[in-house]
Amino acid sequence: MRSIFTSLFFVASIFAWSQAGGWNPELETDAEAALSEMIEANPKLLKFKDKAYGYAVFPKVTKAGLGIGGAAGRGMVYEQDEIVGTAKLKQASIGLQAGGQQYMEVIFFEHEEALDHFKNNKLKFGAQASAVALDDGASLDAAYVDGVAVFTKTLGGLMVEASVGGQHFKFKEID
Secondary structure: HHHHHHHHHHHHHHHHHHHHHHOOHHHHHHHHHHHHHHHHHHHOOOHHHHHHEEEEEEEEEEEEEEEEEEEEEEEEEOOOOOEEEEEEEEEEEEEEEEEEEEOOOOOOOOHHHHHHHHHHHOEEEOOOOOOOEOOOOOOOOOOOOOOEEEEEEEEOOOOOOOOOOEEEEEEEOOO
């Protein structure tokens, strides 16, 4: 019972952290560096970036769990290579899990309709959603699903994968 309360407190802390603060001027720099690192790890990712109508880059997503888990991160949203806003990512999960992990995530939007869906806070990944995990030298065999393609790159931690199931996003336009 104690571990459940500890897990709930830890997950609540992650979500509280993700809500703190407003505009972070370092977020743009971090997002650009994360996307560059992901492209360097797999240059074929550049094709997705060049052909995408838009994309969202989350330079650091923190995921943790012990029975009950969660993840949170902040990112930048681009439309035709121009910054149009920021986004918050949240994820909750329950089941057999233990550990913690940090990873980068980029979501490419194939067309304007897919990006608008994201900007209207209507994009949510269900349990069946999957991301392509980028490892140095790994082959890139992915396609858009409903106008969206998702890629992750692990920064470190003890969890084996960075799933996107259960992710919810909140977009905020830059004034």
